[in-house]
Amino acid sequence: MSFARTRIKGLVYCDSRTAFHGLTLYTPVEGRAVMLVDLLGKQVNRWSLSHDAASTAQLLPNGNLLCGEKSGDEPLADLEGTGGIVQELGREGRLVWEHRDPALHHAPFRLRNGNTLVMKWIEVPDRIASQVEGGEPGTERDGVMWGDLIQEIDPDARVVWEWIAHERIKPEDFRRCPLCPRDTWTHGNGCTELPNGNIMVSFAKTNTVAIIDKRSGEILWHWGSNGELAHQHAPSLLENGNILIFDNGFHPQGLALNYSRVVEVDRKKREMVWSYEGPEGGALKMLFYSSMYSNCQRLPNGNTLVCEGMTGRIFEITACQTLVWEYVNAFPGPEKATSPSVSRSYPVYGAYRYGHDYPGLSGLKV
């Protein structure tokens, strides 16, 4: 517990002249709900989930919510990120569409064609697993190493495209974290569709962000496994062609002054062109850290929304890194902690800001 640092909840700071106006959707890890709040931290909508959330929910252009949930009885429930249920919920919480598969993990992504991209655990064949270096021998899950399978499914849950990581990745190209258990190899933790239809994916345990050619399945670009990233999350392609990544800083190489960063990477030059490493231009690194979860989003006005997931803290900074908005999740705890025994962080998987002109918000009373 940290009484001082976990006491302040709800809206902390709002500079409405510079913040990007819109609503913030965020997914608490605990409490089975997804929240939509305005700039003043007031709740505009709240979806109740039938199960525990498994990943960051998204608001679709049709106003529905797409979220990953976990039934709790998935055979691989112990692997981080597992959630065997994908649901699309209407604004009032009505179930519109559902897809169940006990091997699903991390967030589903709705494609422009209406299909859904999902990630699944798949067994890595022994002959490949034995070539994968890194991790203490014997830390496989019952002798098995699990890899990633990405599927595109249509509304009737038919698989129309799939991609198997261990068929495309050479173990020596994606260096695996030497400290993580060998229960999973690449441990994908999110995938999105790029404007040209290709797929961008983040692999936590190889510290890699990769772009997959949708047609050929080839990996067109990958970056991060040479010490640049440490168990990152949520890469997104920016309009300028760069990639924005939440670099958690878990198991970093070298002296472990663990801290998180938001990094913007030039894809062609393969170098970092902008980064946020904590307050005061990175001087106070100790005030920004989330070992797991988290995401970041570049907003239309150039600001960046950051979700420091482990602490449930969501904030917005300008390109010059000035704080313009800060909000701390209290759900499902008390709104104001008056004693240290109830003062703790309530984590959040991730957050997105939607401008008031986003089609998915039309007709919503704000």
Next chain:
Amino acid sequence: MTAEGAYDTERLCNRNHNTREGATKVSIAKSALKGVTYYDEKKASGGYTLFSTYNYDVWLIDMEGYIVNHWRMPYSPGSHQWLLPSGNLLHAGMLKSHDEMGLPVEMTAIGGVLVEVDWYSNLVWKAMAPYSNHDICPMDNGHVMYHSYNPGGILPDDLARKMTGGIPGSEFEGQVWGDMVHELDRDGKIVWEWKACEHLDPVLDRSCMLENRTLWPYINSLWICRDGNVLMSLRAANEAIKVDYKTGEIIARYGKGKIFHQHDARELDNGNIMILDNGNHRPFYGPNYSRVVELDPDTDEIVWEYRADYPPDFYTPVCAGAERMPNGNTVICDSWTGRIFEVTYEGELVWEYISPFIGYQVGMTTTMMWRAHRYLSDFPGLQGKNTDPKRFPLENRLFGPDSFERDFVPSVF
């Protein structure tokens, strides 16, 4: 920068400007509340807390957060201070940073000089301690034990080749530096010396797979046990060892596989060993956290542990330490974020202090502190000392309990 002497009012005020809400525009939720933020008078053990941030000031505060002594040191700290039973303060001073000495970042918390001052900051004793770093340990006979990156401890090539762990090829200019431990007498003469590379096992004392091979085993704490032997925390090797003072041999290893990049291994009055397990580079994939563990030295079993109710709420990847109080409470220094707190044996928070001070270390402006110590009112070094906060009206106006907001009001505009 003045060494000993008058207060530098402007500097204090500037620092205050840095730490007040509104000036630091990020992470308000984490930085707005400062000073003593919680105090359960009935359950806390009482006494005075000693700490410093990375500047020239050392502070002693009472349980309410009033400043009762302020030392101005001739050197900024390489690490920390001890209040001695004589009432003097032993300070690990920094002559040059690792950067200025051309050493890699692993060789941080470097010192170079040991200083003893009286209650009023007057210099009593000073000794050069080249390459000293991290911990200093005052001994009953008045000597001081410290450890160093003395080049004499660099691993011979054949041992460096045999040494396991670490990122391949990450040696410092092709070499693995080793630690040395030295005992200084009052004349500044070395009367006892121990070289890690002569005693460590290159396989048994394997380094962490994700650390650079610049330094091994990376000692970061020293403690003289009641049997006269020396307990050392080996950061890179993820273990604590007990070294026979007479022969130099390693007679016990503690915590292997349980503690990761730990600090502050000490022997408790009950004979157990308490260690702050920082937990970075813990070989798992999950929410990261730090904890304090008490190990039974005979079985190496963890017999007591403190971690936060929601474990990530206490996480310090660097420094830090924990002290067991006579009433069973534990005072913990959460170094990275500049927080000192006290928990009962059951793990209930009974006191918390957030340092309002800012220092400069490892190229960062930092709220970090290396380690804090709690001294009860009956501590011999405090007898006859003036602990009236009124001696420090300026300091208390700027950093005392009345200078901090008790409640938080969000800013909206």
